[in-house]
Amino acid sequence: RKEVEQDPGPFNVPEGATVAFNCTYSNSASQSFFWYRQDCRKEPKLLMSVYSSGNEDGRFTAQLNRASQYISLLIRDSKLSDSATYLCVVNTEGTYKYIFGTGTRLKVLA
Amino acid sequence: DADVTQTPRNRITKTGKRIMLECSQTKGHDRMYWYRQDPGLGLRLIYYSFDVKDINKGEISDGYSVSRQAQAKFSLSLESAIPNQTALYFCATSDLTGVTGELFFGEGSRLTVL
Numbered sequence: 001r002k003e004v005e006q007d008p009g010p011f012n013v014p015e016g017a018t019v020a021f022n023c024t025y026s027n028s029a030s031q032s033f034f035w036y037r038q039d040c041r042k043e044p045k046l047l048m049s050v051y052s053s054g055n056e057d058g059r060f061t062a063q064l065n066r067a068s069q070y071i072s073l074l075i076r077d078s079k080l081s082d083s084a085t086y087l088c089v090v091n092t093e094g095t096y097k098y099i100f101g102t103g104t105r106l107k108v109l110a
Numbered sequence: 111d112a113d114v115t116q117t118p119r120n121r122i123t124k125t126g127k128r129i130m131l132e133c134s135q136t137k138g139h140d141r142m143y144w145y146r147q148d149p150g151l152g153l154r155l156i157y158y159s160f161d162v163k164d165i166n167k168g169e170i171s172d173g174y175s176v177s178r179q180a181q182a183k184f185s186l187s188l189e190s191a192i193p194n195q196t197a198l199y200f201c202a203t204s205d206l207t208g209v210t211g212e213l214f215f216g217e218g219s220r221l222t223v224l
Contacts, residue, residue, distance in 0.1 A: 008150075032211050043200060043215035044153070087152070091211055098143075098213060102152040 001026055004090050006101035014109050017078050021104045023088030024070045030099075032091040033064055033071045037084045038103065044087055047073075078108045113137045116201050116216035124224050129188040131219045133201030141204045142184040143213070144168075144176060146197040153200065159184055191223040 006023045013019045025033075033050035048055065050062040050071050061074040075082055088101035114135045123129055133142065140161050145153040155168030157176040165176060173195060177185045188195055201216040 004152075034212070036213075041198075041218075041220075043217050044213075045215070046212045049212070089213075098155070098211075100153040102150060 003027060003099045004088055004101040006088050006104045008102060008104060010105040010107050012107045012109055013078055015078060015080060018076045019078055020072055020074045021086055022070050022072050023101055025090045029092050030090045034089040035062060035073050036087040036089055038087055039084050080108050080110060082106060083108045112217060114201055114203055114214055114216040116219045118219060120220045122222045123191055125192055127191050129191050131186045131199055133184045133216055135182050135203045137203055137214060139203035139205050143202040144186045145200045147200060148197050193223045196221060196223045
């Protein structure tokens with residue numbers, strides 16, 4: 001079993017739709033969680049950190065479920081510019097070890 | 111200008127050649143990392159360094175070596191390149207004291223080994 005697993009997609013959604021991605025992790029000692037966005041052939045960039053209580057940044061909402069060991073990303077009112085690959089990243093505090101999921105590809109269609 | 115700069119951005123080379131990928135950063139971060147990205151495999155850690163005197167192997171260090179010449183510079187070498195080292199390579203930095211633990215990536219170096 002991979003340490004961090006994501007559905008690779010692609011998720012093809014129309015503009016304005018709401019879409020949700022999940023990511024599961026296997027190490028119960030994991031303490032930091034992130035969603036990164038990666039455009040084709042570009043570097044990953046932090047979209048948002050994921051906090052225990054859940055957090056929201058504009059149209060993006062991230063949730064953490066420690067009991068079931070998954071994090072989620074919800075995108076509301078999808079824009080064409082949201083088309084990208086979304087990487088789930090998990091870190092155990094105090095270590096070097098950032099574990100990356102393989103990414104979920106999103107295509108927002110006009 | 112980018113805070114994390116990688117050179118070269120693209121390189122085509124032949125099997126057996128020595129290749130160096132360079133990374134420099136202006137963020138003042140202590141921690142630097144080298145990752146490679148392959149389709150379907152996600153980013154995998156090659157080497158990491160927490161300061162100039164600290165070098166550590168990651169999960170896929172075989173066939174690679176690194177040098178931390180200064181706080182701002184971290185180079186990755188392929189002593190004798192082979193075709194399965196064809197990949198997109200990323201350098202990244204993070205702040206030891208940062209609350210979020212965010213990784214900041216360079217723009218990537220695309221390496222093709224023929």
